[in-house]
Amino acid sequence: xxxxTIDPVSRIEGHAKIxxxxxxxxxxxxxxxxxxxxxxxxxxxxxxxFYEMPGITSRICGICPISHLLASAKACDAIMAVRIPxxxxxxxxxxxxxxxxxxxxxxxFYLSSTDLLLGMDSDPATRNVLGVIxxxxxxxxxxxxxxxxxxxxxxxxxxERVHPSWIVPGGVATALSTAVRDKIxxxxxxxxxxxxxTIRFFKKAIAGYKEEIEFFGSAPSLxxxxxxxxxxxxFYDGGLxxxxxxxxxxxxxxxxxxxxxxxxxxxxxxxxxxxPYFKTVGFPTGVYRVGPLARINTANQxxxxxxxxxxxxxxxxxxxxxxxxxxxxxxxxxxxxxALEKIESLLSDxxxxxxxxxxxxxxxxxxxxxxxxxPRGTLIHHYKxxxxxGITWANLIVATGHNNLAxxxxxxxxxxxxxxxxxxxxxxxxxxxxxxxxxxxCLSCSTHALGEIALHVQLLSSNGEVLDEILHPETS
Amino acid sequence: xxxxxxxxxxxxxxxxxxxxxxxAQQLLExxxxxxxxxxxxxxxxPDLADAIQxxxxxxxxxxxxxxTPGEVRCAxxxxxxxxxxxxxxxxxxxxxxxxxxxxGISPPAFEVSLSGECFRLGDELSTVVAQAxxxxxxxxxxxxxxxxxxxxxxxxx
Numbered sequence: 001x002x003x004x005t006i007d008p009v010s011r012i013e014g015h016a017k018i019x020x021x022x023x024x025x026x027x028x029x030x031x032x033x034x035x036x037x038x039x040x041x042x043x044x045x046x047x048x049x050f051y052e053m054p055g056i057t058s059r060i061c062g063i064c065p066i067s068h069l070l071a072s073a074k075a076c077d078a079i080m081a082v083r084i085p086x087x088x089x090x091x092x093x094x095x096x097x098x099x100x101x102x103x104x105x106x107x108x109f110y111l112s113s114t115d116l117l118l119g120m121d122s123d124p125a126t127r128n129v130l131g132v133i134x135x136x137x138x139x140x141x142x143x144x145x146x147x148x149x150x151x152x153x154x155x156x157x158x159x160e161r162v163h164p165s166w167i168v169p170g171g172v173a174t175a176l177s178t179a180v181r182d183k184i185x186x187x188x189x190x191x192x193x194x195x196x197x198t199i200r201f202f203k204k205a206i207a208g209y210k211e212e213i214e215f216f217g218s219a220p221s222l223x224x225x226x227x228x229x230x231x232x233x234x235f236y237d238g239g240l241x242x243x244x245x246x247x248x249x250x251x252x253x254x255x256x257x258x259x260x261x262x263x264x265x266x267x268x269x270x271x272x273x274x275x276p277y278f279k280t281v282g283f284p285t286g287v288y289r290v291g292p293l294a295r296i297n298t299a300n301q302x303x304x305x306x307x308x309x310x311x312x313x314x315x316x317x318x319x320x321x322x323x324x325x326x327x328x329x330x331x332x333x334x335x336x337x338x339a340l341e342k343i344e345s346l347l348s349d350x351x352x353x354x355x356x357x358x359x360x361x362x363x364x365x366x367x368x369x370x371x372x373x374x375p376r377g378t379l380i381h382h383y384k385x386x387x388x389x390g391i392t393w394a395n396l397i398v399a400t401g402h403n404n405l406a407x408x409x410x411x412x413x414x415x416x417x418x419x420x421x422x423x424x425x426x427x428x429x430x431x432x433x434x435x436x437x438x439x440x441x442c443l444s445c446s447t448h449a450l451g452e453i454a455l456h457v458q459l460l461s462s463n464g465e466v467l468d469e470i471l472h473p474e475t476s
Numbered sequence: 477x478x479x480x481x482x483x484x485x486x487x488x489x490x491x492x493x494x495x496x497x498x499x500a501q502q503l504l505e506x507x508x509x510x511x512x513x514x515x516x517x518x519x520x521x522p523d524l525a526d527a528i529q530x531x532x533x534x535x536x537x538x539x540x541x542x543x544t545p546g547e548v549r550c551a552x553x554x555x556x557x558x559x560x561x562x563x564x565x566x567x568x569x570x571x572x573x574x575x576x577x578x579x580g581i582s583p584p585a586f587e588v589s590l591s592g593e594c595f596r597l598g599d600e601l602s603t604v605v606a607q608a609x610x611x612x613x614x615x616x617x618x619x620x621x622x623x624x625x626x627x628x629x630x631x632x633x
Binding site: 062110129130133134137140141144145147148151162 | 518522523525526573574577578
C-alpha cells in the first residue's frame with residue numbers, strides 16, 4: 001500500500017494535511033483530512049470577565065474577526081439580558097455585511113481564482129496571484145478593489161480593520177457619522193459593478209468545469225443556515241434551519257439557546273478539528289454543510305432584488321438544493337451581491353444614524369449564546385459565567401467545524417475520481433486541495449479542545465507496516 | 477506637491493516589532509506636507525497596491541531584525557521577480573512587484589527601519605528602541621521635506 005501526503009494544503013486559511021492511501025493497484029483506498037493546529041480558546045478563556053470575550057475571541061482570526069466579535073457580543077448581550085439599541089443592531093449588521101464582502105472576495109479572488117482562471121492543471125510555478133495578475137489583470141484589480149471596499153467600511157466604522165474593539169457587549173462603541181455613511185454610498189456603485197461582472201464571468205467559466213461540478217463533494221447532505229421568519233437569508237440574526245438533501249425543511253427557526261438539542265460534537269483521532277453532526281441522525285452519518293452553498297440551499301430567497309435574481313438562476317441551473325461543493329464559489333458571489341444590497345438598504349435607514357448605540361447592564365443570566373452566519377457558515381459562541389461574570393465554561397462551534405465531516409467526504413470523492421496512483425500528476429493533487437478550498441475553511445478559527453483530545457499514534461516501518469499503535473481514549 | 481505614501485507595519489504585541497506602527501501612529505498626529513498619506517498596518521496586504529500605484533514615492537517603516545539595536549537605516553526597495561508570493565508574507569519588495577505587475581511600473585520606494593532588540597510577546601518597546609523612535613520619525617519627516625528625486629533616495633541609503 002502506498003501513501004500520498006499533501007502537506008500543507010495550499011491557499012487556505014490555517015494548516016491542514018491530507019493523507020491518501022492507495023491500494024496495490026494504485027486506486028484510492030482511503031483518505032484522511034488532518035487539521036494540524038489546536039488553538040484552545042475554550043480553555044484559556046476560563047476565568048476571564050465575560051465582557052473581555054469579544055476582544056479575546058476576535059484574535060482567533062485575522063480574516064473574520066468581525067464574526068467572532070458579533071457572536072461573542074451576542075452571547076454577552078444574553079448574559080446581560082439586554083436588547084441592544086436599533087442603531088447598534090443596524091451598525092453591527094453593516095459591519096457584518098462589509099466583512100462578508102471582503103472575506104468572500106479574499107476567498108474567490110486571492111485563494112481560488114488561480115485555479116478557476118489559470119486551470120487546475122496549470123504550472124504550479126505560476127498558479128498564484130502574480131500569475132492571475134499577468135493573465136487577467138482586470139480581474140486581479142477587481143479583487144483588490146472589492147476587498148478594499150469591505151475593509152474600508154470596517155475601518156471607517158471601527159477605526160481598525162483587523163481585531164477592532166468597536167463591537168462590544170450591549171451594542172457598539174461609537175455611532176455612525178453622515179460623512180462616513182456618504183463615503184460608503186459613494187464607493188458602493190463601483191463595488192456592485194465589480195460583483196456583477198465577476199458573477200457574469202463565473203457563470204460563463206463554469207461551463208468548463210463540468211467534471212469538477214459532478215465530482216467535487218457532490219454527495220447529498222443536510223444543509224443548515226440562519227433564516228428570518230419569512231425564510232429569507234440572514235447573516236446576523238434569525239433562527240437556524242436544517243433542510244434535507246431532498247429539499248424538505250427538517251427543523252426550522254431553532255433559537256440560539258436550543259442549538260445543543262440538534263447539534264452534537266465528536267472528536268476525531270486524526271485531526272484537531274471537532275466534527276459536529278445532526279443529532280437526530282447521529283454520528284457519523286448526520287453530515288450537514290454550512291456556508292454560502294448551504295445558505296443558498298436553506299433559504300427561500302435572499303431578500304434583495306439582484307441577489308434574488310441570481311438565487312433563482314442558480315437553482316434553475318443546478319437544482320434545489322444544489323449539492324456540488326464546487327458551487328460554493330458561485331454561492332459566494334451571490335452572497336457578495338446580497339451583502340452589497342444590504343449595505344445600501346441599511347445606510348438608507350434613518351435609524352442607523354441615531355446616537356444611542358449601547359445598552360449597559362451587569363450579569364443577569366449565568367449563560368449566554370450568540371449565533372450568527374460567519375462568511376464560512378454558522379458560528380456559535382456559548383458561555384457560562386459565575387455571578388461575578390467570570391467565564392466558567394465556553395464552547396465555540398465554528399463554521400468550518402460544521403463542515404468537517406463533509407470536507408472529509410469530499411476529499412474521498414475527489415481522490416477516488418481524479419487520482420490515478422499508477423500515473424500520478426500534480427493537477428490530480430491540486431484538485432484534492434481545491435475541493436477543500438471550495439469550502440473556504442478557516443482552520444485557525446475552528447480548532448478548540450473538547451475535553452480530552454482524541455489521539456491515535458502509529459509507528460510505521462519504512463514500507464508502511466504498522467509496528468505499534470496507541471489509541472487514546474481506548475474506546476471511541 | 478508630492479504624493480507620498482507612508483506605510484508603517486508591525487505586530488503591536490511583539491515588543492519592538494511594533495515600532496513601524498508606533499511611528500506611523502505618531503506621524504498621523506504630526507503636521508505633514510499636503511499629499512502625504514499614512515497607513516498603519518499589522519502586515520503588508522495586496523489592497524495597499526491601490527494606494528501605492530498613485531504615489532510618487534513610497535516609504536515603508538518597520539522594525540529590522542539584526543544590526544545594532546536602535547540603529548536607524550534607510551534603503552531603497554527594489555521590486556523583484558517572485559516565484560511564488562504568499563499573500564500572508566508580503567514584503568515591501570513583493571508588494572512593489574505586485575504594483576509593477578498591475579500597472580507596468582511602480583513608484584520609487586524605500587524602507588526606513590529601526591533595528592529591534594526584543595521581539596518576544598509584549599506590548600512595550602525596549603528601552604533602546606523607544607529612545608531611537610524619535611530619530612526614526614525625524615528621518616521620515618526629513619525625507620518628506622526634501623524635493624523628492626531618486627537622488628534623494630540614494631542620499632539616504
